[in-house]
Amino acid sequence: MKVHIDEIKCSGHGRCAKYAPEVFRLSDDDGYNADRGQTIDVPAAEEKNAAIGIRSCPERAITVVAE
């Protein structure tokens, strides 16, 4: 699965990385998603955690992209 993190919508709630730390990383500097504006891979084993992280994002900043 691939997901895209919206550069503008992400406002640094940090929920994604809390629930799926293997998938989502926060910037050390400001705490926003470090891959803002990027599309990243979600390993199959992490899909469940990633889904919880995505659901917890108050901005709906993370979307699954069709492969």
Added chain:
Amino acid sequence: MSDDATVVPVDPETTPDALIERFGRDLVNDFDLDDPAFNEKFDETLNFMVRKCPVVHSKVGRGYYLINTQDDVRAAAQNWQTFSSAKGYMPNRPEGLPYLMPEESDPPIHTRWRAKLNPHLSPKTVATYEQAVRDDVNELIDRFIDRGSCEFISEFGALLPGWAFFKNVLGLPIDDLAMLVNGVEEGTFHPDLSERARHFAEVFGYLENHLKWRATQPSRGDLIDTILAGVTYDDGTESPWEHKVSILVDLTFGGIATTTFVMGSAIHHLATHSDQRELLIGDPSLIENAIEEYARFFPPVVGLGRTTTRDVEVSGTTIKEGEFVILTYACASRDPRHMEEPEKIDVRREGIPHSTFGVGPHRCIGSNLARVELTATLEEWLKRIPEFRVKAGTEPTYVTGYLRSMRTLQLEW
């Protein structure tokens, strides 16, 4: 006419008569955040509005709207071009109160400040305060544990957030905390609007003096020095002194006026639900998720305002340019369109899409610190006082406006 598609069937629950009967007023056309009935029927009103009243209007003062569903709140919060923060977040703002940056500004001014301030309150930075906060939790508990009782708000909940923020982040003395807490509380809830302004002015004066003093001291490289250094706005001008003072005021408001309510409400919930205490004591790894659920269900910020910069339609209601609109975060966090049984507290929910810390570019800058305070509180409290209850014959007391606050909570063990 009955087959005319534009006729919306009338919901018997939202007719003015039905609303007056149930809530004491027609809350669709004449809502009032400061109505004591809202304070008393807080949960019922939120649950009702998010389901039945996507947009409500208030005739109080200059008037304002509330928008209540999660989708509408998110869309408005992210659309700062249409829903501007530059005219303030308080409904019927007291006259003469200076605007508070960064909250009462829009991008790009807002963006410049947040870029400088964020690193001081990022997850990585606040993690370095965790042990100090935990020690403070224990120091406060030491003061009353042997007594077998406490008044939670004045002896713990109103102190810890100020200690955590002042000692670790601002370097302000905690001796003056009581005065500041009172100033912010009265400035928010005082029934007389001119009294609100007077109390806020006191807090401004105190914090401005501190900033002036720090400007004469060697740099410590902390948040205050970042504020003093200021930012350059896009037009090339340097941020003026008043903006710097207002940054410190805004941070202090946020730092001391909100977290207490989540703390007090969580402790109250645990005091009255022994099964929930046992659950968290048996599996402390649930505490972090529990805090998200408590934050969802016990929102200190009912809603904060924006001013429309053009006519806009929200769930079928046209809101004209220049209107004051409250984004009811407290309703958005209970939207049944986005979660099952939102009126129930369930610390095992997987993924809690709440709006308690706001949405959009103004996302609470203190959210990471608040989470550290709440985690340390529940973990240490449950270790040291695993059995506790509300003092017989008492009940917690609340006050509500655009913020909600717990005034007293008597506990014994």
